[in-house]
Amino acid sequence: MAPSWSGLPSELLGVVFLRLRCVADRVYFAAVCRSWRAAAQALAPAAAPQPQLPWLLLLPSAAAPCFVSPLAGPARRALSLPPAARGARLCGAHAGGWLAVAADGWRAYALVNLFSRACLPLPDRIRLPRPAVLTCLVVRAVALSAPPTAPGCVAAALVCGVSNLAFLRPRTDRRWWLAPEITLHGLQDVLYHDGAVRGFHAVSSDDTVTVFVQEGAPDAADLRMAARRYRMQSQYYPYDAGWTRYLVESRGRLLMVMRSVPSSSARRGSVAGRATAPGFEVLELAVQALPGGGHKASWMELEDGGLDGRVLFLARACSRAFEGSQVGGVPEGIYFLDDTRFDISLALSSGGSFPCSDIGWCSGAAGEKIKRGINGFPSDFSSCFSSPTWFYP
Numbered sequence: 001m002a003p004s005w006s007g008l009p010s011e012l013l014g015v016v017f018l019r020l021r022c023v024a025d026r027v028y029f030a031a032v033c034r035s036w037r038a039a040a041q042a043l044a045p046a047a048a049p050q051p052q053l054p055w056l057l058l059l060p061s062a063a064a065p066c067f068v069s070p071l072a073g074p075a076r077r078a079l080s081l082p083p084a085a086r087g088a089r090l091c092g093a094h095a096g097g098w099l100a101v102a103a104d105g106w107r108a109y110a111l112v113n114l115f116s117r118a119c120l121p122l123p124d125r126i127r128l129p130r131p132a133v134l135t136c137l138v139v140r141a142v143a144l145s146a147p148p149t150a151p152g153c154v155a156a157a158l159v160c161g162v163s164n165l166a167f168l169r170p171r172t173d174r175r176w177w178l179a180p181e182i183t184l185h186g187l188q189d190v191l192y193h194d195g196a197v198r199g200f201h202a203v204s205s206d207d208t209v210t211v212f213v214q215e216g217a218p219d220a221a222d223l224r225m226a227a228r229r230y231r232m233q234s235q236y237y238p239y240d241a242g243w244t245r246y247l248v249e250s251r252g253r254l255l256m257v258m259r260s261v262p263s264s265s266a267r268r269g270s271v272a273g274r275a276t277a278p279g280f281e282v283l284e285l286a287v288q289a290l291p292g293g294g295h296k297a298s299w300m301e302l303e304d305g306g307l308d309g310r311v312l313f314l315a316r317a318c319s320r321a322f323e324g325s326q327v328g329g330v331p332e333g334i335y336f337l338d339d340t341r342f343d344i345s346l347a348l349s350s351g352g353s354f355p356c357s358d359i360g361w362c363s364g365a366a367g368e369k370i371k372r373g374i375n376g377f378p379s380d381f382s383s384c385f386s387s388p389t390w391f392y393p
Contacts, residue, residue, distance in 0.1 A: 006033040013039035021328055022072035023052055023393060051326050054313050054335075054390035056359075056374060057090065057099075061384045067391060068374065070335075071328065084110045084119045089347060089354075090389040091157075092142045092318040097393055100142035105350030109139055111148045111155075111170055114391070120148050126159070126166055126176040134175060137161035140342050141316035143200065144170075145192040152218045156190050156200045158317055160344050165190065165202060167212070167225050180227045184210060190317055191247040193254045196287040196295055197228050203245050203256060207299060208232050209285065230287065230297035244340045246314045250321035254285040256299060257314060261340045279370070280334055280362050282307065307332040313390050315339060320392065334362040335374070338387055354387045 017040055020026050030040035055067040058076070065086075066076040088101035088108075097115040100122075102108060109122035122142075125134040138160040146153040148170045157176065159166045164187045166176040186205030193201045199213035209232065215224040246257045258281040283299040290296055302308065311322045312334045324330045338358040346352040362370045 006035045008035070010035075010039050010042075014043055017043050020072075021050060022069040024055075024067075024069060024077055025072050028077075050328055051322065052393045053311070053322060053327050053330065054093070054320065054392050056388055057093070057391040058381065058388050059087070059090070059383050059385040061382055070330070070374070079114070081114065082112045082117045082119060084108070084121075085112045085114070087385050090386040091139050092315065093389055093391045094144050094147070094318060095320075095392045096147055097391075098144075098148060099389075099391065100139075102139060102347065106136070106138045106347045111142075115393075118149070120170050122155070122170065123168070123173070123175045126161065126163065126178065128162060129178065135162060137163075137166060137176060138344055138347050139166075141318070143190050143192055143317035145200070154200075154214055154223070156192070156202075156212065156317070158187065158190060160342070160347075165212075167200075167223055169218075169223055172219070173223060177223045177225070179212060180225055182210065182227045182229070188245040189247045189319075191249065191254075191319065193247070193249050195252075195254055195285070196289065197230075199228070200225075201247060201254060203247055205243075205245070207245075207256070209297060228294075230295050231290070233296055233298040246316070246319045248312055248314070248319040248321050250310055250312075255302075255312075255321070256283045256285065257281070257312060257319070257334065258283070259314070259336065259340065282312075282334075307334075311335075315390050318390070318392075320390070331363070335390075336360060336362065337389065339389075351384045354383045354385070356381050356383055356387055359388065 013036060017029055020029060030037045053070045055069050057067050059065050065079045065081050067079050068076055084103055085099055085101045088103040091100040091102055093099050097113045099112050101110055101112055107124045109124055111120040126137045127134055140158040143156045144153060153170055155168050155170055157166050163178045165179040168176045184204050188203055188205055190200050190202045197211045199211045202210045209230045211228040212225045215226045242260055243258050244261050248255045248257060260279050282302055284302055285297055286300045287295050287297045309324045309332050311324050311330050311332055313320050314336045316339055324332050338355040346354060359374060360371050
């Protein structure tokens with residue numbers, strides 16, 4: 001028997017290291033002592049970690065920031081945040097360790113990277129064309145067309161104010177720009193998608209899809225976004241307050257995940273029917289070019305009504321899809337957050353009791369089995385900073 005943990009045989013350390021599926025656990029492994037670090041360094045080149053599932057990022061009121069990894073069991077792991085993200089409201093996450101944050105409720109917006117500690121400040125004003133003035137806005141969630149440090153990156157934000165959608169170039173613009181003058185009834189989500197029309201796809205409560213594309217030179221003084229509306233052939237469901245929608249890109253196609261959320265009257269028991277039953281519907285956007293220009297589109301059910309091995313993580317403006325076979329055989333399903341509604345008063349007051357309870361996992365597209373809560377997420381969790389969000393390492 002080894003006299004201490006540092007004296008364990010390298011062969012045994014190698015077995016342990018290779019069984020660690022979460023990249024964070026491998027970092028912790030290497031930090032134990034010199035012999036463990038040497039074992040990790042020897043194995044790392046030939047044992048690249050599998051694609052990582054998102055972490056559930058938690059900012060508790062009375063404890064340090066932490067996260068839970070679906071690949072590493074229920075243990076909560078401490079996380080060091082850059083100064084701009086400490087005590088901030090989380091407004092979305094993006095691949096490569098990027099977070100959109102509001103450090104002061106509705107001000108001090110920024111894109112921060114938890115790994116490199118890079119910070120790109122974002123404005124808290126939007127320009128109105130008529131009259132030409134700057135006014136405040138509250139950002140709910142941010143979507144990106146590319147990593148924020150990449151040339152030509154454009155950000156789209158679901159906002160509260162004079163508009164429900166705004167755009168900017170993170171490294172160029174000192175103010176947000178309004179979306180083109182087009183009415184978006186009940187805007188519910190936005191996501192950048194490189195599809196038949198490349199641009200930010202926005203879905204409304206009537207299932208219509210509008211695509212916003214950048215016009216003019218990428219480095220022009222003013223950011224110009226043009227709207228392209230698909231000619232929708234049919235609605236999957238008529239508008240109902242009991243459904244909320246998320247956009248997810250998967251296998252080169254755009255999916256719309258519809259989640260049933262009872263309205264306040266439904267929760268009191270005065271409304272019944274399918275629209276108030278807990279569950280999910282997953283649809284795929286089918287697009288066809290028209291002979292005279294433009295495109296027509298319709299929402300179609302997935303083949304066999306299932307997810308076909310997909311693992312979906314839902315979040316406003318930053319939902320992601322993964323292949324279960326590529327992430328250690330994780331069963332198909334839908335992970336969801338408590339973000340179906342946005343209480344602007346919490347942002348304006350720079351604190352309060354943020355919603356954190358309606359988080360869980362659904363076994364399939366038809367909502368066959370819904371499990372409230374995720375391993376490592378206690379029912380008594382509370383935060384006066386932010387609701388939880390996914391973090392994409």
